[in-house]
Amino acid sequence: MISIVYFSENGNTKSLAEVVATGARKIENTKVNVFSIDDVDYDCLQKSDAVIIGSPTHYANTCWQLKKWIDELSSYNVNLEGKIGGVFVTAQYVQGGADIAALTLIQHLMVKGMLVYSGGCAMGKPYIHLAPVAINGNDEFNASLCDTFGQRVAQKAFDLFSK
Template sequence: MKISILYFSKTGHTKEMANVIADGIRKVPNIEVGVFALDSIDDNFLLDSKAVIFGTPTYYANTCWQIKKWFDESNKYNLEGKIGAVFSTAHYAQGGADTAILTIINHLMVKGMLVYSGGSALGKPFIHLGAVAIDENFEESKSMFSIFGERIALKAKELFN
């Protein structure tokens, strides 16, 4: 089974967290993960994936324009029925990461994806809308991001095996 992580990263923080999520996914046997910047997506891998995780930096309390553009122009990708999840990075707690995540969740729903985060049902760490890393706790957030990836992989296996 395949899972794709698509992200945009200007400073490298979002890319770094995409790789941490991938490490968490790799804890689950028989899952292949592809980590792709928006400008280097393997179309076949993405289309074969049962889950797609989107990562965005937070700009002006919202997602970056590159992610928005990708969704606007992504009509060649049928994502219907796949698990969709979101993560964000931000410089500070009041930077609007939740708004950025919700913006992408709207796009996932329009694409017909099954939105998943783990929520509070799985206990700590509680990841309600999606994983968020801010500058002041960036390193400490890595364990949560790894768990986020593992939870998505486990849910994909539950639903699609």
């Protein structure tokens, strides 16, 4: 099982979370949940083999709402240690700091003891080094990137936990 957790003020990140989920569901036997940070089913989260976090870029960083949610996770008795962790971010500008937003999230996943995975350049094109970065909403290019990312994370979760 995979859970995708996002914060979205204006709908871009929510929309791309659904695309990541569509990609992940293409891998056999993969059940995928999509949660806004306001309606997370913590039981499902704890049972997930992989957790993917999606954030808009705010002021060249992760949005504070997700930072707060991650900081408070232990109060919901959630332990993410040993799970695959991946991130995706949305932004308005290429030069708007999306990579920093992604790296901040990756840092948090590492602190939680997660096995951070992007697929990297090892998977070939489209190259996703740190995370998919969706500039300016859910267009064809961004959707393809996020769908591919969902497939790659789900395939890795299947290979590690279901074989």
